[in-house]
Amino acid sequence: MLPIKKLVLQNLSVICLLILFFTFYFQQSVNAQNIVSNQGTPENTLSPSHQIKPPSAFPFAWMFLPALQHRSYPGSKIKIEKNLTSGSNYNRYLTSYYSDGLKIYALLTVPEQATPSGGFPVILFNHGYIKPQDYNTQTSYAKYVNALATQGYIIFKPDYRGNGNSQGSPARSFISPEYIIDDMNALSSIQRFKLANPNKIGIWAHSMGGNITLYDLVIAKNIKVAVIWSGLVGSYAETLNWWEKTNKNNHDQASYSNTAKIVNNIIKYIGTPESNPFIWQFIDPSADIKDITAPIQIDAGLDDHTLPVQFSRDFAARLKNAHKTVQLNLYAGEDHSISGPHFDQAMNNSIAYFNKYLK
Numbered sequence: 001m002l003p004i005k006k007l008v009l010q011n012l013s014v015i016c017l018l019i020l021f022f023t024f025y026f027q028q029s030v031n032a033q034n035i036v037s038n039q040g041t042p043e044n045t046l047s048p049s050h051q052i053k054p055p056s057a058f059p060f061a062w063m064f065l066p067a068l069q070h071r072s073y074p075g076s077k078i079k080i081e082k083n084l085t086s087g088s089n090y091n092r093y094l095t096s097y098y099s100d101g102l103k104i105y106a107l108l109t110v111p112e113q114a115t116p117s118g119g120f121p122v123i124l125f126n127h128g129y130i131k132p133q134d135y136n137t138q139t140s141y142a143k144y145v146n147a148l149a150t151q152g153y154i155i156f157k158p159d160y161r162g163n164g165n166s167q168g169s170p171a172r173s174f175i176s177p178e179y180i181i182d183d184m185n186a187l188s189s190i191q192r193f194k195l196a197n198p199n200k201i202g203i204w205a206h207s208m209g210g211n212i213t214l215y216d217l218v219i220a221k222n223i224k225v226a227v228i229w230s231g232l233v234g235s236y237a238e239t240l241n242w243w244e245k246t247n248k249n250n251h252d253q254a255s256y257s258n259t260a261k262i263v264n265n266i267i268k269y270i271g272t273p274e275s276n277p278f279i280w281q282f283i284d285p286s287a288d289i290k291d292i293t294a295p296i297q298i299d300a301g302l303d304d305h306t307l308p309v310q311f312s313r314d315f316a317a318r319l320k321n322a323h324k325t326v327q328l329n330l331y332a333g334e335d336h337s338i339s340g341p342h343f344d345q346a347m348n349n350s351i352a353y354f355n356k357y358l359k
Contacts, residue, residue, distance in 0.1 A: 062177040063266070064282050069219050073181070075099070075188030078108065084138060086112070090149045094137060097158070099185035100178075102167040105137045106186060107157040109149040110195055119197035121358045122190055123148055125157035126183060126216075128207025128230075132170040135163040141206070143339070147347045148204060153354065154196050158186040173211045174232065174239050175262050180215045187220060200224060202294075202358045204350065207307065207336065208232055211239075214285035217292045225357035227297045227350045230304055230336045234311040236284040237273035242308060289318060295325035297353040299346050301334025327353065 061067055076098040084092035093108045111120060125148070127141050137159055149155045160179045161168030171178040191198035202225040205213040210231020217223060232239065240263065247259070273280040281287045296319060300312035309330070316328040329349050331342040338346050 062181075063175075065215075065218060065285065065288060066282060068177060068180060068184075068215065071181070073184040073188045075185040075190075075192065078106075078189050078193050080108075081105070087146055087149055089113070092138075092149075097186060097189040099161065099182040100168075102161050102182075104161060104166045104168075104182055104186070105159045105164060107137050107145065107155070108193075109145065109155040111149075111152050111154070113152065115195055116197075118199070119195055120152065120154045121200035121202070121354075122154045122156060122193075122196045123354065123358075124183070124187055124190065124201060124203045124216075125155055126203060126205035126209030126212050127157060127160075128205075128209050130163075132163045135159065137164050140164075143343075144204075144206070144347075148351070148354075151351050151354070152359070153202075154190070154193070156186060156190040156193075158182060172259055172262075173208050173215075174236070174243075175259060175266065177215075179208075179212055180219075183212050183216060184219060187216065187223075198222075200358055202226065202354055204229075204354075206230060211285075217294055217296075218285045218288045221293065223294045225295050225297075225354060227299070227353055228312075229299045229338055229346070229350075230301065230307055231298065231312060231315070232307060233286065233298070233315040234308070235273070235286045235314075236280055238308075238311065238314070240273065242311075286315065286318065289322050289324065292319070292322075292324055295327075295353070295357050297327045297329065297350060299329045299331070299338060299349065301331050301336065301338045301340075301342075303333055304336045306336035 062071075079096045080093050081096050082094040084094055086092060087109065090109045090111050093110070095106050095108045096103050097106060098104065107125075125141070125145060127135075130140055137157075141157065145155055145157060159166040160170070160182045162170030168178070173179045187201065190196055191201065199222070201223055203213050203216060203223060204227045206229045210228040210233045213226055213228055213231070214233060217226060234242065243259070243263075270276055270279045273284070298312045298316050300309050302309055312328065312330075316326050319326040329346065331338060331346060334340050334342050334346070
Protein backbone atom coordinates (compact mmCIF):
# COMPACT_ATOMS: atom_id res chain seq x y z
CA MET A 1 0.00 0.00 0.00
CA LEU A 2 1.37 3.42 -0.90
CA PRO A 3 2.42 5.52 2.14
CA ILE A 4 0.08 8.40 1.20
CA LYS A 5 -2.87 6.04 0.93
CA LYS A 6 -1.98 4.42 4.24
CA LEU A 7 -1.74 7.86 5.86
CA VAL A 8 -5.16 8.90 4.55
CA LEU A 9 -6.78 5.71 5.83
CA GLN A 10 -5.05 6.10 9.19
CA ASN A 11 -6.28 9.68 9.59
CA LEU A 12 -9.82 8.74 8.55
CA SER A 13 -9.78 6.11 11.28
CA VAL A 14 -8.63 8.64 13.87
CA ILE A 15 -11.21 11.20 12.75
CA CYS A 16 -13.99 8.60 13.01
CA LEU A 17 -12.84 7.71 16.52
CA LEU A 18 -12.85 11.40 17.47
CA ILE A 19 -16.39 11.85 16.13
CA LEU A 20 -17.47 8.95 18.33
CA PHE A 21 -15.56 10.46 21.22
CA PHE A 22 -17.22 13.85 20.92
CA THR A 23 -20.64 12.19 20.70
CA PHE A 24 -19.77 10.31 23.90
CA TYR A 25 -18.33 13.41 25.56
CA PHE A 26 -21.28 15.72 24.98
CA GLN A 27 -23.69 13.10 26.33
CA GLN A 28 -21.49 12.61 29.39
CA SER A 29 -21.11 16.38 29.78
CA VAL A 30 -24.88 16.82 29.93
CA ASN A 31 -25.10 14.06 32.53
CA ALA A 32 -22.29 15.63 34.56
CA GLN A 33 -23.93 19.05 34.50
CA ASN A 34 -27.15 17.46 35.75
CA ILE A 35 -25.21 15.90 38.62
CA VAL A 36 -23.63 19.25 39.53
CA SER A 37 -27.01 20.99 39.30
CA ASN A 38 -28.60 18.43 41.60
CA GLN A 39 -25.76 18.66 44.11
CA GLY A 40 -25.94 22.43 44.19
CA THR A 41 -22.94 24.18 45.72
CA PRO A 42 -19.54 24.63 44.01
CA GLU A 43 -17.90 22.47 46.70
CA ASN A 44 -19.96 19.51 45.53
CA THR A 45 -18.12 19.06 42.27
CA LEU A 46 -17.95 15.75 40.45
CA SER A 47 -16.73 12.87 42.55
CA PRO A 48 -14.13 10.55 40.98
CA SER A 49 -16.92 8.14 40.05
CA HIS A 50 -18.61 10.90 38.07
CA GLN A 51 -15.53 12.14 36.20
CA ILE A 52 -15.90 12.38 32.43
CA LYS A 53 -13.52 9.77 31.08
CA PRO A 54 -12.96 8.82 27.44
CA PRO A 55 -13.72 5.23 26.42
CA SER A 56 -10.68 2.95 26.63
CA ALA A 57 -10.78 2.48 22.83
CA PHE A 58 -9.23 5.92 22.34
CA PRO A 59 -7.64 7.02 25.64
CA PHE A 60 -5.54 9.67 23.90
CA ALA A 61 -8.62 11.66 22.81
CA TRP A 62 -8.37 14.28 25.58
CA MET A 63 -4.99 15.33 24.19
CA PHE A 64 -6.64 16.89 21.15
CA LEU A 65 -6.94 20.66 21.41
CA PRO A 66 -10.59 20.75 20.26
CA ALA A 67 -11.46 18.33 23.08
CA LEU A 68 -9.64 20.44 25.66
CA GLN A 69 -11.08 23.68 24.27
CA HIS A 70 -14.67 22.42 24.46
CA ARG A 71 -14.34 20.71 27.82
CA SER A 72 -15.83 22.41 30.89
CA TYR A 73 -13.59 23.58 33.73
CA PRO A 74 -15.95 24.49 36.58
CA GLY A 75 -13.32 24.62 39.30
CA SER A 76 -14.76 25.14 42.77
CA LYS A 77 -14.83 27.48 45.71
CA ILE A 78 -11.32 27.81 47.18
CA LYS A 79 -11.17 26.46 50.73
CA ILE A 80 -8.70 27.89 53.23
CA GLU A 81 -7.19 24.80 54.86
CA LYS A 82 -4.63 26.54 57.06
CA ASN A 83 -3.26 30.01 57.80
CA LEU A 84 0.49 30.01 57.21
CA THR A 85 3.28 32.31 58.39
CA SER A 86 2.89 35.67 56.63
CA GLY A 87 5.40 37.12 54.19
CA SER A 88 6.86 40.62 54.51
CA ASN A 89 3.75 42.31 53.11
CA TYR A 90 1.39 39.48 52.25
CA ASN A 91 -0.58 36.67 53.88
CA ARG A 92 -0.06 33.00 53.03
CA TYR A 93 -2.62 30.23 53.05
CA LEU A 94 -2.70 26.51 52.40
CA THR A 95 -5.83 26.08 50.28
CA SER A 96 -7.63 23.48 48.22
CA TYR A 97 -9.96 23.31 45.22
CA TYR A 98 -11.47 20.52 43.15
CA SER A 99 -10.55 19.27 39.70
CA ASP A 100 -12.28 16.22 38.19
CA GLY A 101 -13.58 15.41 41.66
CA LEU A 102 -10.03 15.35 43.09
CA LYS A 103 -8.96 17.55 45.97
CA ILE A 104 -5.98 19.60 44.80
CA TYR A 105 -3.95 21.64 47.25
CA ALA A 106 -2.58 25.06 46.36
CA LEU A 107 -0.56 27.85 47.93
CA LEU A 108 -2.38 31.19 48.00
CA THR A 109 -0.83 34.55 48.86
CA VAL A 110 -2.83 37.77 49.29
CA PRO A 111 -1.32 41.28 49.63
CA GLU A 112 -1.66 42.96 53.02
CA GLN A 113 -3.13 46.18 51.67
CA ALA A 114 -6.45 47.72 50.76
CA THR A 115 -8.19 45.75 48.03
CA PRO A 116 -8.18 47.77 44.79
CA SER A 117 -11.39 48.40 42.89
CA GLY A 118 -12.27 45.17 41.10
CA GLY A 119 -9.88 43.09 43.21
CA PHE A 120 -6.18 42.24 43.13
CA PRO A 121 -4.53 41.14 39.88
CA VAL A 122 -3.65 37.43 39.96
CA ILE A 123 -0.62 35.41 38.91
CA LEU A 124 -1.37 31.73 38.37
CA PHE A 125 1.92 30.01 39.24
CA ASN A 126 2.59 26.92 37.08
CA HIS A 127 5.44 25.06 38.73
CA GLY A 128 7.89 22.77 36.98
CA TYR A 129 8.58 19.08 37.48
CA ILE A 130 9.65 17.99 40.92
CA LYS A 131 9.32 14.33 41.89
CA PRO A 132 5.67 14.26 43.03
CA GLN A 133 6.56 12.62 46.34
CA ASP A 134 9.13 15.37 47.03
CA TYR A 135 6.93 18.29 46.03
CA ASN A 136 5.76 20.50 48.91
CA THR A 137 2.91 22.98 48.54
CA GLN A 138 4.44 25.47 50.98
CA THR A 139 8.19 25.28 50.35
CA SER A 140 8.65 24.31 46.68
CA TYR A 141 9.45 27.46 44.67
CA ALA A 142 9.30 29.59 47.87
CA LYS A 143 11.95 32.03 46.59
CA TYR A 144 10.07 32.62 43.33
CA VAL A 145 6.66 32.94 44.96
CA ASN A 146 7.99 35.45 47.50
CA ALA A 147 9.51 37.67 44.82
CA LEU A 148 6.17 37.93 43.01
CA ALA A 149 3.94 38.03 46.10
CA THR A 150 5.63 41.18 47.44
CA GLN A 151 4.56 43.14 44.34
CA GLY A 152 0.82 43.48 45.07
CA TYR A 153 -0.37 40.36 43.25
CA ILE A 154 -2.41 37.41 44.46
CA ILE A 155 -0.34 34.28 43.77
CA PHE A 156 -2.12 30.95 43.29
CA LYS A 157 0.19 27.93 42.94
CA PRO A 158 -1.70 24.65 42.37
CA ASP A 159 0.06 21.37 43.13
CA TYR A 160 -1.53 19.30 40.30
CA ARG A 161 -2.90 15.86 41.05
CA GLY A 162 -0.61 13.34 42.70
CA ASN A 163 1.87 16.04 43.74
CA GLY A 164 2.48 16.52 47.45
CA ASN A 165 -0.72 15.66 49.33
CA SER A 166 -3.08 16.29 46.41
CA GLN A 167 -5.37 13.44 45.41
CA GLY A 168 -4.98 11.44 42.21
CA SER A 169 -2.03 9.96 40.34
CA PRO A 170 0.79 12.10 38.90
CA ALA A 171 1.10 12.52 35.13
CA ARG A 172 3.39 13.96 32.45
CA SER A 173 1.95 17.10 30.92
CA PHE A 174 3.21 16.60 27.36
CA ILE A 175 1.65 13.15 26.96
CA SER A 176 -1.48 13.41 29.11
CA PRO A 177 -4.00 16.16 29.82
CA GLU A 178 -4.45 15.75 33.59
CA TYR A 179 -2.23 18.63 34.73
CA ILE A 180 -3.72 20.89 32.07
CA ILE A 181 -7.20 20.07 33.37
CA ASP A 182 -6.09 20.75 36.96
CA ASP A 183 -4.59 24.08 35.91
CA MET A 184 -7.67 25.18 33.99
CA ASN A 185 -9.80 24.32 37.03
CA ALA A 186 -7.37 26.32 39.17
CA LEU A 187 -7.90 29.26 36.81
CA SER A 188 -11.68 28.98 37.17
CA SER A 189 -11.38 28.66 40.95
CA ILE A 190 -9.17 31.70 41.50
CA GLN A 191 -11.46 33.79 39.28
CA ARG A 192 -14.20 33.10 41.86
CA PHE A 193 -12.07 34.19 44.80
CA LYS A 194 -13.64 37.25 46.38
CA LEU A 195 -10.42 39.32 46.55
CA ALA A 196 -9.28 38.51 43.00
CA ASN A 197 -9.92 40.52 39.86
CA PRO A 198 -11.24 37.89 37.41
CA ASN A 199 -10.35 40.13 34.48
CA LYS A 200 -6.67 40.47 35.44
CA ILE A 201 -5.14 37.00 35.34
CA GLY A 202 -1.54 36.34 34.31
CA ILE A 203 0.68 33.26 34.44
CA TRP A 204 4.23 32.66 35.65
CA ALA A 205 5.61 29.27 34.65
CA HIS A 206 8.76 27.22 34.87
CA SER A 207 9.92 24.17 32.90
CA MET A 208 7.03 21.65 32.68
CA GLY A 209 4.75 24.50 33.71
CA GLY A 210 5.67 26.19 30.42
CA ASN A 211 4.08 23.32 28.50
CA ILE A 212 0.95 23.56 30.65
CA THR A 213 0.89 27.31 30.02
CA LEU A 214 0.97 26.80 26.24
CA TYR A 215 -2.25 24.82 26.56
CA ASP A 216 -3.73 27.45 28.90
CA LEU A 217 -3.05 30.14 26.33
CA VAL A 218 -4.80 28.32 23.48
CA ILE A 219 -7.72 27.12 25.64
CA ALA A 220 -8.49 30.22 27.71
CA LYS A 221 -8.93 33.58 26.02
CA ASN A 222 -8.89 35.69 29.19
CA ILE A 223 -5.22 35.38 30.18
CA LYS A 224 -3.65 38.82 29.98
CA VAL A 225 0.06 37.98 30.07
CA ALA A 226 2.41 35.01 30.52
CA VAL A 227 6.03 34.76 31.69
CA ILE A 228 7.78 31.43 31.03
CA TRP A 229 11.15 30.53 32.55
CA SER A 230 13.17 27.66 31.02
CA GLY A 231 9.99 26.36 29.46
CA LEU A 232 9.15 23.06 27.83
CA VAL A 233 7.88 25.01 24.83
CA GLY A 234 9.24 23.01 21.90
CA SER A 235 7.02 21.52 19.23
CA TYR A 236 5.81 17.98 19.85
CA ALA A 237 8.41 16.63 17.43
CA GLU A 238 11.16 18.47 19.32
CA THR A 239 9.75 17.50 22.72
CA LEU A 240 9.43 13.79 21.98
CA ASN A 241 12.90 13.65 20.44
CA TRP A 242 14.37 15.47 23.46
CA TRP A 243 12.57 13.17 25.89
CA GLU A 244 13.76 10.03 24.11
CA LYS A 245 17.41 11.16 24.03
CA THR A 246 17.59 12.47 27.59
CA ASN A 247 15.45 9.98 29.49
CA LYS A 248 16.23 6.61 27.91
CA ASN A 249 19.18 6.13 30.24
CA ASN A 250 17.55 7.91 33.16
CA HIS A 251 18.06 6.21 36.52
CA ASP A 252 14.31 6.33 37.10
CA GLN A 253 13.55 3.46 34.71
CA ALA A 254 10.05 2.90 36.10
CA SER A 255 9.07 6.45 35.18
CA TYR A 256 10.67 6.10 31.74
CA SER A 257 8.90 2.80 31.07
CA ASN A 258 5.51 4.19 32.06
CA THR A 259 5.95 7.25 29.88
CA ALA A 260 7.32 5.20 26.98
CA LYS A 261 4.27 2.95 27.13
CA ILE A 262 1.95 5.94 26.77
CA VAL A 263 4.05 7.50 23.99
CA ASN A 264 4.18 4.23 22.06
CA ASN A 265 0.42 3.78 22.42
CA ILE A 266 -0.22 7.26 21.02
CA ILE A 267 2.16 6.67 18.11
CA LYS A 268 0.45 3.35 17.44
CA TYR A 269 -2.83 5.18 16.86
CA ILE A 270 -1.70 8.31 15.02
CA GLY A 271 1.95 7.98 14.04
CA THR A 272 4.76 10.37 14.94
CA PRO A 273 4.63 14.16 14.51
CA GLU A 274 7.00 13.79 11.56
CA SER A 275 5.04 11.00 9.84
CA ASN A 276 1.58 12.45 10.46
CA PRO A 277 1.79 16.25 10.91
CA PHE A 278 -1.86 16.68 9.85
CA ILE A 279 -3.20 14.98 12.98
CA TRP A 280 -0.51 16.28 15.33
CA GLN A 281 -1.38 19.88 14.52
CA PHE A 282 -4.60 19.29 16.47
CA ILE A 283 -2.57 18.15 19.50
CA ASP A 284 0.44 20.47 19.50
CA PRO A 285 -0.31 23.83 21.19
CA SER A 286 2.82 25.34 19.64
CA ALA A 287 1.14 24.82 16.24
CA ASP A 288 -1.89 26.84 17.36
CA ILE A 289 -0.14 30.08 18.34
CA LYS A 290 -2.21 32.08 15.87
CA ASP A 291 -4.94 32.13 18.53
CA ILE A 292 -2.69 33.33 21.36
CA THR A 293 -3.51 36.91 22.34
CA ALA A 294 -1.48 37.37 25.53
CA PRO A 295 1.95 39.03 25.49
CA ILE A 296 4.62 36.47 26.42
CA GLN A 297 8.01 36.93 28.05
CA ILE A 298 10.44 34.02 27.65
CA ASP A 299 13.46 33.68 29.96
CA ALA A 300 16.19 31.05 29.74
CA GLY A 301 19.67 30.38 31.09
CA LEU A 302 22.37 29.74 28.52
CA ASP A 303 23.84 26.96 30.69
CA ASP A 304 20.58 25.04 30.97
CA HIS A 305 21.42 21.34 30.70
CA THR A 306 17.91 20.16 31.55
CA LEU A 307 16.01 21.60 28.59
CA PRO A 308 17.48 22.90 25.34
CA VAL A 309 17.73 26.70 25.26
CA GLN A 310 16.81 26.34 21.60
CA PHE A 311 13.24 25.52 22.67
CA SER A 312 12.94 29.07 24.04
CA ARG A 313 14.68 30.64 21.06
CA ASP A 314 12.53 28.80 18.54
CA PHE A 315 9.29 29.49 20.39
CA ALA A 316 10.10 33.19 20.58
CA ALA A 317 10.87 33.20 16.84
CA ARG A 318 7.55 31.47 16.03
CA LEU A 319 5.65 34.02 18.10
CA LYS A 320 7.48 36.90 16.44
CA ASN A 321 6.81 35.49 12.97
CA ALA A 322 3.12 35.23 13.90
CA HIS A 323 3.21 38.95 14.87
CA LYS A 324 2.65 38.24 18.56
CA THR A 325 3.99 40.38 21.40
CA VAL A 326 7.04 38.53 22.75
CA GLN A 327 10.21 39.32 24.70
CA LEU A 328 13.15 36.90 24.93
CA ASN A 329 15.68 37.26 27.76
CA LEU A 330 18.76 35.02 27.88
CA TYR A 331 21.11 34.89 30.87
CA ALA A 332 24.77 33.85 30.60
CA GLY A 333 25.93 31.41 33.24
CA GLU A 334 22.42 30.51 34.41
CA ASP A 335 21.12 26.96 34.54
CA HIS A 336 17.60 25.57 34.35
CA SER A 337 16.41 27.25 37.55
CA ILE A 338 17.87 30.72 36.78
CA SER A 339 18.57 30.92 40.51
CA GLY A 340 22.17 32.13 40.28
CA PRO A 341 23.65 35.64 40.06
CA HIS A 342 21.07 36.77 37.48
CA PHE A 343 18.03 35.70 39.51
CA ASP A 344 17.21 39.25 40.66
CA GLN A 345 17.63 40.61 37.13
CA ALA A 346 15.40 37.90 35.67
CA MET A 347 12.74 38.35 38.35
CA ASN A 348 12.80 42.14 37.94
CA ASN A 349 12.29 41.63 34.20
CA SER A 350 9.31 39.40 34.96
CA ILE A 351 7.79 41.83 37.46
CA ALA A 352 8.19 44.72 35.01
CA TYR A 353 6.40 42.66 32.34
CA PHE A 354 3.53 41.82 34.69
CA ASN A 355 3.27 45.45 35.81
CA LYS A 356 3.07 46.57 32.18
CA TYR A 357 0.35 44.20 31.08
CA LEU A 358 -1.50 43.14 34.25
CA LYS A 359 -1.76 46.08 36.62
